[in-house]
Amino acid sequence: MAKKNIAIGGISTECSSYSPLFQKKEDFISVQGQDLLDLIDFPFSDYNIKVNPIFFNKSVPGGPIDRKYFDEIKNEFITEINSFEKLDGVLLLMHGAIYVEGIDDPEGEWIRSVREAVGIDCIISVSYDLHGQITDTIIKNIDAFAAFKTAPHIDVQDTYRRSALMLASAINENYRPQVLWSSIPVLVSGEMSSTFVEPCKTIYKNLYHLNEKNEILDCNLLVGYVWADTHRATASSVVTCTNKKKGAEACKRIAKAYWNARKDLKSDMVTGTIDEAFVWLKSKFSIIADSGDNPTAGGVGDRADVLEAFFEQKIDHVLFAGIASKSAYDELKKGNEFSIGGSFGGGGPVLKLKADSVYFKNQCAVVSVSKTVIVISKIRRPFHNLEDFAELNLDLINFKILVVKSGYLSPELQSIPSRSFLALTEGAVNQNLVSIENKKRKKKIYPFQDFNKFEPLVSDGESIVN
Numbered sequence: 011m012a013k014k015n016i017a018i019g020g021i022s023t024e025c026s027s028y029s030p031l032f033q034k035k036e037d038f039i040s041v042q043g044q045d046l047l048d049l050i051d052f053p054f055s056d057y058n059i060k061v062n063p064i065f066f067n068k069s070v071p072g073g074p075i076d077r078k079y080f081d082e083i084k085n086e087f088i089t090e091i092n093s094f095e096k097l098d099g100v101l102l103l104m105h106g107a108i109y110v111e112g113i114d115d116p117e118g119e120w121i122r123s124v125r126e127a128v129g130i131d132c133i134i135s136v137s138y139d140l141h142g143q144i145t146d147t148i149i150k151n152i153d154a155f156a157a158f159k160t161a162p163h164i165d166v167q168d169t170y171r172r173s174a175l176m177l178a179s180a181i182n183e184n185y186r187p188q189v190l191w192s193s194i195p196v197l198v199s200g201e202m203s204s205t206f207v208e209p210c211k212t213i214y215k216n217l218y219h220l221n222e223k224n225e226i227l228d229c230n231l232l233v234g235y236v237w238a239d240t241h242r243a244t245a246s247s248v249v250t251c252t253n254k255k256k257g258a259e260a261c262k263r264i265a266k267a268y269w270n271a272r273k274d275l276k277s278d279m280v281t282g283t284i285d286e287a288f289v290w291l292k293s294k295f296s297i298i299a300d301s302g303d304n305p306t307a308g309g310v311g312d313r314a315d316v317l318e319a320f321f322e323q324k325i326d327h328v329l330f331a332g333i334a335s336k337s338a339y340d341e342l343k344k345g346n347e348f349s350i351g352g353s354f355g356g357g358g359p360v361l362k363l364k365a366d367s368v369y370f371k372n373q374c375a376v377v378s379v380s381k382t383v384i385v386i387s388k389i390r391r392p393f394h395n396l397e398d399f400a401e402l403n404l405d406l407i408n409f410k411i412l413v414v415k416s417g418y419l420s421p422e423l424q425s426i427p428s429r430s431f432l433a434l435t436e437g438a439v440n441q442n443l444v445s446i447e448n449k450k451r452k453k454k455i456y457p458f459q460d461f462n463k464f465e466p467l468v469s470d471g472e473s474i475v476n
């Protein structure tokens with residue numbers, strides 16, 4: 011039997027519409043060829059399927075994607091799709107929270123263009139982040155959908171494989187699944203919807219139970235992305251099925267479960283202002299998350315407000331990892347005086363400091379000022395893994411406090427015996443949700459508005475499904 015033919019690729023990032031820093035071509039890395047196949051690691055050859063890897067471009071979350079780059083990269087993707095012989099399937103790896111000025115639904119545009127290129131008979135299966143957004147345009151152009159079921163995300167590859175399996179099975183066994191969705195008028199931060207604590211822990215566990223039902227292939231709950239002021243921004247339930255009625259029932263059930271739990275959605279960390287953090291500090295090793303400037307959620311990562319507050323309090327043995335500033339890094343290469351804060355456009359105070367000592371490693375300057383150590387990174391990046399500190403020869407045992415630019419702590423940082431505090435700080439991903447500006451968002455969304463009635467409407471992308 012002739013081999014079936016599929017293509018794989020996509021684009022993934024999260025874009026805060028509150029960030030001044032546009033993402034351009036140089037902000038993305040491109041996973042291609044064998045690396046892209048390894049990323050998914052699915053045995054397509056067992057299904058008699060030939061795979062054509064295109065590219066999977068991804069970046070550290072940030073501001074809006076530059077319109078010119080988005081158009082270029084989307085066109086490049088479609089040109090590649092057109093270069094293949096007839097495709098039986100496409101596996102798209104998307105995030106779902108791209109923001110491009112002038113385009114209401116960037117992922118929808120991308121997916122619609124793919125559908126136009128491959129034709130109606132091709133099966134399109136999509137892998138998504140649970141912080142992504144859904145629209146009718148997306149749903150009506152795809153045949154299968156799987157999103158992460160954990161946040162922090164520890165099932166990324168598992169999700170790629172779930173969407174790959176649905177694609178391979180549909181092609182091999184010659185059937186066509188269907189994707190249904192319902193918008194849910196709730197929009198909170200990832201920190202308020204961790205799947206490792208209640209109420210989301212139980213809601214997400216139940217998704218697996220729903221998957222076990224006949225004719226249901228994959229049940230998903232997307233919490234959405236709160237820091238993009240867009241019309242499409244809401245939570246959603248998304249179900250891949252082979253029976254519309256059963257799929258619609260599952261979709262409604264998930265939507266209602268999340269809606270009913272909305273008032274219990276809270277951060278699993280002690281939360282407060284930075285002044286409250288100073289009162290909370292005790293002698294035990296503590297981690298403070300500077301959450302408003304967290305680069306993994308779309309913050310710029312260059313602000314120095316928390317550093318300034320610590321200097322004012324005269325607290326020592328603190329490690330700041332890190333603050334992004336190419337200009338401070340360059341100044342430190344020349345001498346020991348430097349300015350830090352807002353150098354990528356993220357705002358906040360600018361501090362003029364003098365280093366007692368400095369060394370350079372991995373595109374970082376590790377600076378001692380009094381008894382504080384600051385990691386100044388040439389590029390925007392997180393310091394969320396233990397390896398990030400080891401690579402810089404930093405031993406956390408030498409510090410009383412670690413300040414990281416983060417929302418909920420990464421699994422590795424959580425594994426350190428410590429107390430932790432989520433500081434509600436300024437920045438492009440401000441966790442004080444009711445204070446963020448809303449111009450384009452729908453008018454009735456919890457917690458921006460409080461209301462009691464919600465009845466899920468399930469759609470197949472073209473019409474309501476009862």
Ligand SMILES: [Zn+2]
Nearest residue numbers: 139140141163
């Ligand atoms: Zn995510």
